[in-house]
Amino acid sequence: MTKPRDATLVFLVKKHEGKITEICLAMKKRGFGVNRWNGVGGKVESQDKTIEDAAKRETQEEIDVLANDLEKVAELSFYFPHNAAWNQMVHIYFSQNWDGEPKESEEMRPKWFSVNKLPYKDMWPDDIFWLPKVLKGELLKGMFKFGENDVILDKKITVVDKL
Numbered sequence: 001m002t003k004p005r006d007a008t009l010v011f012l013v014k015k016h017e018g019k020i021t022e023i024c025l026a027m028k029k030r031g032f033g034v035n036r037w038n039g040v041g042g043k044v045e046s047q048d049k050t051i052e053d054a055a056k057r058e059t060q061e062e063i064d065v066l067a068n069d070l071e072k073v074a075e076l077s078f079y080f081p082h083n084a085a086w087n088q089m090v091h092i093y094f095s096q097n098w099d100g101e102p103k104e105s106e107e108m109r110p111k112w113f114s115v116n117k118l119p120y121k122d123m124w125p126d127d128i129f130w131l132p133k134v135l136k137g138e139l140l141k142g143m144f145k146f147g148e149n150d151v152i153l154d155k156k157i158t159v160v161d162k163l
Contacts, residue, residue, distance in 0.1 A: 026109060036123055037113075064102070067097075074130060076090045
């Protein structure tokens, strides 16, 4: 398999007594992942000096928030044998500190969810396997291979000490 392109995913999170209690998801209104709740993010572009710069830029573009203090929580590779152009290595971050309030854009409609009531049935099918782990504080590396109609053909998730 060829090396997938780098992409980012950012989740704004709120904590209470040291535990994440709320997470901001955004409904994708167009393009790849349309009609699914997800974090905000996208491709790393040539103008981005770092992957973190890309994560901050995408967060600002998609929900009008400047994410500060990004905390990397996972690196997940996604492979689509039926469409290799979709292959990506997603660098996933949490941010507890941001400027502005999430606002709807042409691409995304943000909404806060309790971590106990996440809309997994309206999210990517892989999310249920890794998101609960990072919400509990685990750092992960993983791989998901998708078939047609977003069926998971293969998966591997490893808890790591650092990313």
